[in-house]
Amino acid sequence: MLEHISWWQARQLFQRKKVALIPVGSTEQHGPHLPLGTDFLTAQALAHAVARALNLICTPVIPVGVSEHHRQFWGTLWVSPETFRRYMKEIARSIASHGVRRIVFVNGHGGNNAALQEICRELRAENIFAVVWAWWLDPEVQKLTDELFRSRGTHAGAIETSIILAIDPSLVDRSQIDAAARGASEIFATTKDGAQLPLDTIDFSQSGATLDPREASPEAGQKIFQKACERLTALVHWLEQVSDDELGVKPHLP
Ligand SMILES: [Zn+2]
Helix, strand or coil: CHHHCCHHHHHHHHHHCCEEEEEECCCCCECCCECCCHHHHHHHHHHHHHHHHHCCEECCCECCCCCHHHCCCCCCCCCCHHHHHHHHHHHHHHHHHCCCCEEEEEECCHHHHHHHHHHHHHHHCCCCEEEEEEHHHCHHHHHHHHHHCCCCCCCCCHHHHHHHHHHCHHHCCHHHHHHHHHCCECCCCCEECCEECCCCHHHCCCCCCECCHHHCCHHHHHHHHHHHHHHHHHHHHHHHHCCHHHHCCCCCCC
16 A cells, blocks of 8 residues: 555565556445445545555555536535546556556446546556446346345445445444435436436435345345455466467457
8 A cells, every 4th residue: 555655665566566556436325324435435445455465566546536427415526537538547647657557446336437438548548457346336236246146236235335245334323224215216227228228316316325224234245345356366376377469469360
């Protein structure tokens, strides 16, 4: 974790390592029972666990992202996608300036994905290979959560509530879980007949949650956390071993 080491120690790390982690999330409503920091706290906890185990470069967490669609809920913070793209891209470039050109954005917030994917393409053209890893979209994590829960709600539902119970149970207000479930929507309902709708969360969820957080448990959270760490570790190992040729932009066809 760069915030905990000196430039002297960072020099050794940058000279030895090929991959850096940049944890990023959001500060946004997560129903009446979860903290506003749910997404960045989760991204940070996952990135720290894997960075510790593999002795990786890991930047401080970026705690505010693209969250304007939650703005009717008190305390939500956001920046525009334009600001976010530029800020994240410049952080990636500063990592690359120290010689590490393979980067994982350890992302905890769905609203950040599109912007991060765009900058990953742009960075590749600068010979910086960055990828977005969103823990809840990993197929093996999804297989596990399908086995653990009947409900499929992601935002402030059973999955995120379990993860926060595993990270720090004091952050979950259990007295509000029933209220979260009562006002929750069936899904994160931003599609209709194949179209993406420009809705805010308030349009389909009165509590800010999706589906049933009552299914959550710390045990389930531990399992999800562990599986997510395994998957991030596998991604880092691939990035450490893959050749520059494979990652680079290919030349034009003859
Ligand atoms: Zn979240």
